[in-house]
Amino acid sequence: MKIATFNVNGINARLPALLQWLEETQPDVACLQELKAPDASFPGQAIRDAGYGAIWHGQKAWNGVAILARGTDPVETQRGLPGPGSEDDLQSRYIEAAVQGIVIGCLYLPNGNPQPGPKFDYKLAWFKRLQRRAQALLKARHPVVLAGDYNVVPTDEDIYNPANWRDDALLQPESRAAYQQLLDQGWTDALRALHPGERIYTFWDYLRNRFPRDAGLRIDHLLVSPDLAPRLAAAGVDREVRARAKASDHAPTWISLRD
DNA sequence: ATGCCTAATGCAATTAGA
Numbered sequence: 001m002k003i004a005t006f007n008v009n010g011i012n013a014r015l016p017a018l019l020q021w022l023e024e025t026q027p028d029v030a031c032l033q034e035l036k037a038p039d040a041s042f043p044g045q046a047i048r049d050a051g052y053g054a055i056w057h058g059q060k061a062w063n064g065v066a067i068l069a070r071g072t073d074p075v076e077t078q079r080g081l082p083g084p085g086s087e088d089d090l091q092s093r094y095i096e097a098a099v100q101g102i103v104i105g106c107l108y109l110p111n112g113n114p115q116p117g118p119k120f121d122y123k124l125a126w127f128k129r130l131q132r133r134a135q136a137l138l139k140a141r142h143p144v145v146l147a148g149d150y151n152v153v154p155t156d157e158d159i160y161n162p163a164n165w166r167d168d169a170l171l172q173p174e175s176r177a178a179y180q181q182l183l184d185q186g187w188t189d190a191l192r193a194l195h196p197g198e199r200i201y202t203f204w205d206y207l208r209n210r211f212p213r214d215a216g217l218r219i220d221h222l223l224v225s226p227d228l229a230p231r232l233a234a235a236g237v238d239r240e241v242r243a244r245a246k247a248s249d250h251a252p253t254w255i256s257l258r259d
Numbered sequence: 260a261t262g263c264c265t266a267a268t269g270c271a272a273t274t275a276g277a
Contacts, residue, residue, distance in 0.1 A: 009276080010266050034276085036267060061267050062275070111277055151277070170277060205277065206264035217277075249265075249276080 001100060001257045003029040005147040005220050007108070007203075007250035011035040011064070014248055015043050021241050021252055022050050028070050029099050030252075031106035031147040032056075035064025035092075042066065059092040065106045065148070069099045077103060083129035093126070094133075102228070103137060107148035112169030120169050123151070127178040135185055137225070144225040146187065149250065151219055152179045154189065158200070158218035170219060187223040190255045194235045202237055203250045211242055220253045231257040 004027040008014040011032065022030065030052070035042065039058040047054050053073035056066035057080065067074045074097035080086060081094040093108040107130065112123030130146075137144045153170045156162040165171050183189060191200055201216025210216065224232065234256040242251040 013266060034266095111275085113275095113277065165277090168277070203277075207277095208263060210264095219277080246265095 001029075001102070001259070002027045002254055003031075003102075003104065003145050003147060003222065003257070004252050004254035005031040005033070005106070005149070005222060006252040007033040007149045007220060007248060009034050009036070009248040009250065011037050011042060011066070013246070015046060017241065017244065017246060017248070019046065019050050021238065022052065022068075025238060025252070025254070026070065027254060029104055030068040031104065032066040032068065033064070033106070033108035033149045035059070035066060036061060037064055055095060055097055057092040057095045063092045063108060065092060065095045065108050067095055067097045067099070067104055067106050069097075072099065074099050074104070078105075078133075081107075081126065081129045081133060083132045085125060086129065089126075094130075101143065103142045103144040105133070105137070105144065105146040105148075107146065107150070109149060109151045111151045112172075112175065115167070115169040115172060120172070123169060124174055124178060127175075131178070131182055131185070134182055134187065138185060141227075142225070143228050145228065145255070146223040148221070149219060150179060150221050152176060153217050153219060154179055154192070157197075160201070160215040160217075170217065182223065186226045188226075188229040188232070190222045190224050190232055191218070191235045191237075191253065193229070194232060200237060202253045204242060206249050220250055222253065222255050224255070228257060233258045
């Protein structure tokens with residue numbers, strides 16, 4: 001079973017690229033972030049025609065997340081991240097569904113820049129709610145994959161040049177500690193577990209010729225629950241998608257689980 | 260310190276991204 005995450009940076013701007021990638025790589029599950037579209041503008045029919053059932057949580061202009069499942073409909077288990085403060089949170093950043101017996105959490109964690117400031121506070125508060133949801137899923141003993149754009153560079157190994165980014169919200173000790181606390185619950189960072197010591201990037205800024213220079217960051221992650229970790233067979237980044245015309249600034253990132 | 264690029268909004272220039 002192949003599970004992917006892809007920050008599309010605009011579902012409608014990216015639709016041809018998304019459909020091409022789905023056709024080429026045939027993931028069983030695809031978690032999408034940054035739809036940048038309200039619910040009514042989601043291209044559900046085009047995605048169904050490509051063979052995927054879908055659920056989505058949109059928002060005008062910003063954010064937005066979706067879960068696609070090949071040949072079946074995801075069974076929604078949560079829309080929006082629950083927990084303290086969730087009633088005041090209008091940003092569409094979390095959706096969760098069961099697909100083929102696995103719970104899939106699709107998340108778009110707040111960027112948090114500039115820091116310090118209210119956006120960084122929101123990031124850390126959102127992270128706490130994610131930790132809470134993650135703990136509840138573990139306690140229920142479900143097989144779970146938490147996939148998405150975490151907006152965290154976990155270590156200095158996960159970025160081309162940490163010195164240039166030391167004041168950025170993505171590298172702050174608080175952001176990294178929150179990510180580590182999540183892992184300490186028992187989750188496995190699949191890409192890192194299967195490729196220790198390797199340079200792996202999932203995002204390259206449009207600015208400053210970053211992709212041709214391979215000046216990237218690893219911020220899109222797939223975390224798997226303890227029962228799924230032994231089933232990890234492969235993991236990777238579809239870098240060629242980032243190289244194409246009209247590409248997102250993120251590349252699709254995926255894992256494959258043994259049956 | 261700012262521009263460099265891209266998408267959305269809405270039709271010019273601003274906001275946000277990371």
